[in-house]
Amino acid sequence: MKLFYSSCLVILFFMGSPSMAQPQNLKAHFYRKTCPKAEQIVREIIWMRVAGNPELPAKLIRMFFHDCFVRGCDGSVLIDSTANNIAEKAALPNLSVAGFEIIDEVKAALEKACPGIVSCADIVALSARDSISFQFRKPLWEVKTGRRDGRISLQSEALREIPSPFSNFTTLTQAFAAKSLDAHDLVVLSGAHTIGVGLCNFFSNRLYNFTGRGDSDPSLDSNYAAFLKTKCRSLSDNTTTVPLDPITNNIFDANYYVNLKKNRGLFQSDAALLTNSRARSLVGELTENMNFLDAFKCSVKKMGAIQVLTGTNGEIRKKCSVIN
Ligand code: HEM
Ligand SMILES: *[C@@H]1O[C@H](CO)[C@@H](O)[C@H](O)[C@H]1NC(C)=O
Ligand SMILES: *[C@@H]1O[C@H](CO)[C@@H](O)[C@H](O)[C@H]1NC(C)=O
Ligand SMILES: *[C@@H]1O[C@H](CO)[C@@H](O)[C@H](O)[C@H]1NC(C)=O
Ligand SMILES: CC(=O)N[C@H]1CO[C@H](CO)[C@@H](O)[C@@H]1O
Numbered sequence: 001m002k003l004f005y006s007s008c009l010v011i012l013f014f015m016g017s018p019s020m021a022q023p024q025n026l027k028a029h030f031y032r033k034t035c036p037k038a039e040q041i042v043r044e045i046i047w048m049r050v051a052g053n054p055e056l057p058a059k060l061i062r063m064f065f066h067d068c069f070v071r072g073c074d075g076s077v078l079i080d081s082t083a084n085n086i087a088e089k090a091a092l093p094n095l096s097v098a099g100f101e102i103i104d105e106v107k108a109a110l111e112k113a114c115p116g117i118v119s120c121a122d123i124v125a126l127s128a129r130d131s132i133s134f135q136f137r138k139p140l141w142e143v144k145t146g147r148r149d150g151r152i153s154l155q156s157e158a159l160r161e162i163p164s165p166f167s168n169f170t171t172l173t174q175a176f177a178a179k180s181l182d183a184h185d186l187v188v189l190s191g192a193h194t195i196g197v198g199l200c201n202f203f204s205n206r207l208y209n210f211t212g213r214g215d216s217d218p219s220l221d222s223n224y225a226a227f228l229k230t231k232c233r234s235l236s237d238n239t240t241t242v243p244l245d246p247i248t249n250n251i252f253d254a255n256y257y258v259n260l261k262k263n264r265g266l267f268q269s270d271a272a273l274l275t276n277s278r279a280r281s282l283v284g285e286l287t288e289n290m291n292f293l294d295a296f297k298c299s300v301k302k303m304g305a306i307q308v309l310t311g312t313n314g315e316i317r318k319k320c321s322v323i324n
Contacts, residue, residue, distance in 0.1 A: 058196025072307025074150030075120035148314035200232030
């Protein structure tokens with residue numbers, strides 16, 4: 001039975017109901033008249049960079065997630081701290097957020113082609129899409145544009161809004177609900193953990209001291225735990241990283257769910273998706289590549305619409321790391 005279709009509106013799922021993916025105030029090809037080559041310029045630079053750096057898609061999709069979860073998709077994740085302000089970038093969950101130099105490179109090219117037109121927020125959204133899409137040689141989802149850049153970036157908000165990898169299902173669904181994303185989106189977007197890496201100290205409690213008695217997490221496959229212990233040698237290892245998806249690390253596919261079903265999710269927040277019966281059955285559905293990719297397209301569009309600034313709100317930053 002085919003449960004997933006490419007249109008987000010007609011999908012039937014076990015949980016949640018997919019809503020209109022993007023609000024009307026974002027538009028397809030917003031820059032068509034003002035900067036006709038904008039999307040092409042982004043794609044060319046991103047594809048060139050991804051071709052030389054297969055880790056980049058993970059950095060850029062995670063940057064997009066962090067941007068959207070703090071004050072909406074407004075490019076606030078890109079802003080540098082100043083003497084008077086500790087920005088989102090300085091928040092602990094940002095440790096592995098990277099790729100800022102690539103965003104700056106894209107912005108510089110766009111400023112050259114059409115100064116003051118394309119927002120940093122749109123560059124993040126397009127770059128995330130294009131980096132993941134390189135593997136498919138075609139855009140995996142549509143990115144509507146017209147986002148404007150925010151002028152505020154606070155470390156304290158990043159620490160509050162971005163869910164911790166130690167979260168349980170309740171905490172995760174609450175964090176997503178606060179962004180108008182439902183449990184279905186939570187399960188689907190977590191599938192981005194099919195690429196990239198995680199630092200040992202975000203999960204090593206599951207290996208070495210789960211309940212404070214030197215034990216491991218019983219919900220983690222014991223063979224996998226033994227393997228992870230050979231990588232993360234102690235609880236305090238905060239420098240080693242391991243692949244989030246050990247089967248196909250740099251490939252954007254459904255193997256995150258294949259691993260997860262075998263109790264091989266890396267973080268407690270991954271394992272938590274098996275603790276709710278409806279989420280668990282959705283995990284089963286998403287082990288099929290087609291199902292995952294179709295579902296991801298819909299949920300990532302919803303994510304890209306979180307609290308966007310449009311019209312005359314916000315600004316078009318000249319440089320992505322500083323407000324005008
Ligand atoms: C559901 C809640 C989520 C939690 C608790 C979470 C937590 C984490 C943590 C702790 C890491 C490792 C960071 C590090 O080692 O420095 C990570 C990596 C990553 N996350 Fe998530 N994440 C979540 C959702 C998402 C979403 C929605 C996306 C994108 C749509 C995403 C994409 C990624 C990617 C691609 C990486 C690898 C980054 C890299 O290789 O540098 N995550 N996540
Ligand atoms: C989930 O975590 C929160 C915050 O740590 C905690 O208050 C809550 O009791 C937990 N819920 C369950 C069902 O374990
Ligand atoms: C394990 O956790 C307990 C309780 O929090 C703590 O007392 C103990 O020192 C921890 N063990 C290690 C090796 O960190
Ligand atoms: C990593 O751990 C070392 C030793 O425990 C500590 O000095 C250092 O500040 C930690 N680094 C980070 C980034 O947390
Ligand atoms: C890229 C970036 O700004 N990372 C920061 C994340 O948080 C740590 C700890 O606060 C900073 O030292 C990093 O510079």
